[in-house]
Amino acid sequence: MVEKIISFSLRNRFIVLLFAAAIFTWGIFSMKSSKIDAIPDLSENQVIVFTEWMGRSPQIIEDQITYPLVTNLQGLPKVKYVRANSMFGMSFIYIIFEDDVDVYWARARVLERLNTVTNSLPDGVSPTIGPDGTGVGHVLWYTLDAPGMDLGEQRAVQDWYIKFALQNVQGVSEIASFGGFQKQYQISIDPDKLSYYKLTIQDVMRAVKSNNNEAGGRKFEMSGIAYIIKTTGYLKSLDEIGNLPIRTQNSIPIKVSDIGTVQMAGESRLGIFDYNGEGEAVGGIVVLRYGENANEVIKRVKTKMDEVSKGLPEGMKFTIVYDRGELIEESISSIKTTLIEEMIVVSLIVMLFLLHWRSAISIIIQIPITIAASFIVLNAFDISSNIMSLTGIALAIGVIVDNGIIMAENSYKNLATRQAELNEQRKGGNSHVV
8 A cells, every 4th residue: 555655656746746735735724723822721621500699608508509400400411420519608510511512502501401490499599600711711810000099999990891891802701800899888777776666677678679770651642742751760879878768657757877877888808809919909800712712812802902991090001910922922932933943953964964955855845744734633623722732743843854764764775775686687687698
């Protein structure tokens, strides 16, 4: 079989060269379209289900949320195993699927099962699935540099302006906010006053909820003009909350301000984000969507940041804390330099030891063609160009060169042996004639 291929190649050199040129061109195209990342994604094919029920102990979370969810999610098709973790007020469930399962197919199956399980959970509890990102999806971290601005104001800008803008970037799965204070209205109730007016916490909660909504009416016509009736009842200030009536006793309304104090404060925090020991900071984490090109997504996010910066409050700007794009560029540049240096050194050594420029060129040409062809295989198996894959290509250059040298030396040896046999036959023939 090998002899037939060699014979065919020798007889049809133009076809072989044309085929090699086509492979090289295809490889260059695959190289430009290949996904680029710094590190390979070795995470499992998983879907995360997160459930929040604040104020409950881990044992209650385990019994009433984690256990019902796990027992129902274990029956999903193509699931390897299900892991779970219960903690104070939160439940995390990790559904690990087989490696060949499409991640969006898996997420759809989990959502279908969650729709049937929700009825068995406590009232007000709604499980959600995590973002469609991987364990190495944190490609960019940034903070907001805003001297003199309150941390609560910075977090509000991050949550209500920057986050929504960056989430629209193609390839971004989620913008996770961190740091600062999430603003909220807080009602600090005096237990003695609550007991004096014979009220309960539920009465206060009911009064606030019922007075913080909108109601629609109907449309009616008058004098040939149509009017739409609606009521606007959203709370907009601390005074409006304090003036809400809870109950009427002896024709006197008991207001929220009569039994407590209304204030603007931040949500309770379990930690802070400190930047270089200079104090607290507010920022976000860009999570890469599954299967996207990390290098391209980072460039798109930075471009979007330039647009978003125009609408930020005066004096506020972005500070990039972690940028995998720099690591990607350094890794790719290092590998490219290594490949070029290796090709040059190998070419010089081949020409020096073989002392035959045609044989040296035949070996040197194999290097770029083989490297380009390797990117065709990487794209076929959906493998990104990262440190591991490119290092493997660099190491394989030695194998390519060794194979070329061995084949060239073997060809010379066979040709020399064949020429010696022909010379012997000619000498024998001449002596016989004499």
